Amino acid sequence: MAQRGVIIVAGGAGRRMGASLPKQFMMLGNEPILARSINRVHEALPAAEIVVVLPEEHVALWKNIAARFDVAPHKIALGGEERFHSVRNGIAALSDEVQYIAIHDAVRPLVSKKLIIKLMLEAETHSAVIPTVAPADSYRVVEGNDSHIIDRSTLRIVQTPQVFNADILRRAYEQPFSATYTDDASVVESAGHKITLIEGERENIKITTPADMIIAEAIIRAEYEA
Amino acid sequence: MAQRGVIIVAGGAGRRMGASLPKQFMMLGNEPILARSINRVHEALPAAEIVVVLPEEHVALWKNIAARFDVAPHKIALGGEERFHSVRNGIAALSDEVQYIAIHDAVRPLVSKKLIIKLMLEAETHSAVIPTVAPADSYRVVEGNDSHIIDRSTLRIVQTPQVFNADILRRAYEQPFSATYTDDASVVESAGHKITLIEGERENIKITTPADMIIAEAIIRAEYEA
Numbered sequence: 001m002a003q004r005g006v007i008i009v010a011g012g013a014g015r016r017m018g019a020s021l022p023k024q025f026m027m028l029g030n031e032p033i034l035a036r037s038i039n040r041v042h043e044a045l046p047a048a049e050i051v052v053v054l055p056e057e058h059v060a061l062w063k064n065i066a067a068r069f070d071v072a073p074h075k076i077a078l079g080g081e082e083r084f085h086s087v088r089n090g091i092a093a094l095s096d097e098v099q100y101i102a103i104h105d106a107v108r109p110l111v112s113k114k115l116i117i118k119l120m121l122e123a124e125t126h127s128a129v130i131p132t133v134a135p136a137d138s139y140r141v142v143e144g145n146d147s148h149i150i151d152r153s154t155l156r157i158v159q160t161p162q163v164f165n166a167d168i169l170r171r172a173y174e175q176p177f178s179a180t181y182t183d184d185a186s187v188v189e190s191a192g193h194k195i196t197l198i199e200g201e202r203e204n205i206k207i208t209t210p211a212d213m214i215i216a217e218a219i220i221r222a223e224y225e226a
Numbered sequence: 227m228a229q230r231g232v233i234i235v236a237g238g239a240g241r242r243m244g245a246s247l248p249k250q251f252m253m254l255g256n257e258p259i260l261a262r263s264i265n266r267v268h269e270a271l272p273a274a275e276i277v278v279v280l281p282e283e284h285v286a287l288w289k290n291i292a293a294r295f296d297v298a299p300h301k302i303a304l305g306g307e308e309r310f311h312s313v314r315n316g317i318a319a320l321s322d323e324v325q326y327i328a329i330h331d332a333v334r335p336l337v338s339k340k341l342i343i344k345l346m347l348e349a350e351t352h353s354a355v356i357p358t359v360a361p362a363d364s365y366r367v368v369e370g371n372d373s374h375i376i377d378r379s380t381l382r383i384v385q386t387p388q389v390f391n392a393d394i395l396r397r398a399y400e401q402p403f404s405a406t407y408t409d410d411a412s413v414v415e416s417a418g419h420k421i422t423l424i425e426g427e428r429e430n431i432k433i434t435t436p437a438d439m440i441i442a443e444a445i446i447r448a449e450y451e452a
Contacts, residue, residue, distance in 0.1 A: 183364045
């Protein structure tokens with residue numbers, strides 16, 4: 001069976017939240033967000049190696065939190081200067097045998113098991129597979145003091161996990177850092193590989209503000225009720 | 227005092243919802259979504275004229291629903307072939323004395339009174355004022371089978387209400403219809419006016435899917451608790 005690895009990036013300093021506690025450590029229902037993300041991945045892929053990338057100053061805090069909850073087994077890697085460097089450290093922490101690697105935002109705890117598995121299976125035939133959803137709103141592009149409309153029908157909201165052939169991902173992360181890398185797919189794309197889009201999930205939100213916490217709580221309640 | 231008008235566009239057929247009842251008629255908490263949108267606008271601007279634009283086949287249904295709830299006074303205008311034509315009918319239904327016109331999606335019942343008032347006041351010095359929020363996710367632009375990354379820092383999610391100087395709006399809607407009009411701001415922009423962006427609200431979501439209903443219910447619960 002294919003060996004799989006998952007890197008959960010929890011490097012954000014949570015500057016957008018009102019509280020001083022980084023958002024990945026905040027409670028969502030009965031679990032911290034990061035614990036929920038780890039456990040969701042583990043439920044989908046019980047045999048996968050899981051690496052959590054944390055800023056050095058959060059490692060002790062996380063170990064303290066994790067000891068008080070049921071959290072699936074995981075290694076810890078240290079965060080780097082930019083997200084790019086954090087992911088690179090996460091890749092290095094996975095075994096060499098790993099053939100497919102998923103990279104997931106710690107603050108997306110609501111991704112379904114089904115989507116994680118689907119992405120992993122698609123990665124067996126494509127180099128790089130990412131979940132996207134079509135936006136419901138209109139968008140504008142701002143340029144200085146001006147702005148112009150953009151054709152919504154061509155836009156896709158990019159989510160995680162993003163899943164890659166491990167060899168391709170490792171080689172892509174040997175490239176020097178560039179500020180144009182906005183996600184892992186853009187790193188792999190810059191190394192010359194095609195990115196395959198599959199349908200994501202609207203519930204798979206990125207929790208970055210207090211309003212997102214409220215929304216996430218509601219989605220969890222609905223999951224329990226379903 | 228300036229005369230103000232608000233057009234609430236409820237012309238959508240709700241094809242994205244699982245249910246056959248158009249989404250603007252669905253219950254959100256203790257009120258139908260459209261009633262909530264009308265009442266929110268009325269609370270913010272008690273003296274404003276309100277016109278609701280509905281497809282002809284929904285008028286009887288709405289009157290039936292509205293009779294069973296506390297809904298602020300409003301006129302009804304008939305929807306047209308495209309959103310553009312619906313808004314044009316809404317404009318025609320407002321008094322000639324109206325100096326500022328807000329156009330709002332019926333399926334955005336969670337906009338705050340504060341934001342409605344702020345937009346109206348800004349419109350006294352700018353031709354066209356719209357609320358936008360910065361996206362938290364990454365985006366890609368799809369072109370056929372390919373896609374490429376777009377710089378998120380330049381993207382803004384466009385919301386409603388969009389508020390306009392009434393004379394400018396009326397003249398803009400005398401233009402012939404174009405498929406490039408994605409919102410009211412794009413119609414006014416095409417008539418040569420600058421669009422002013424102000425900060426919107428993440429909670430001011432557009433309810434287009436069952437998942438959005440869950441999210442909206444949660445935001446309402448949080449409003450009551452605050």
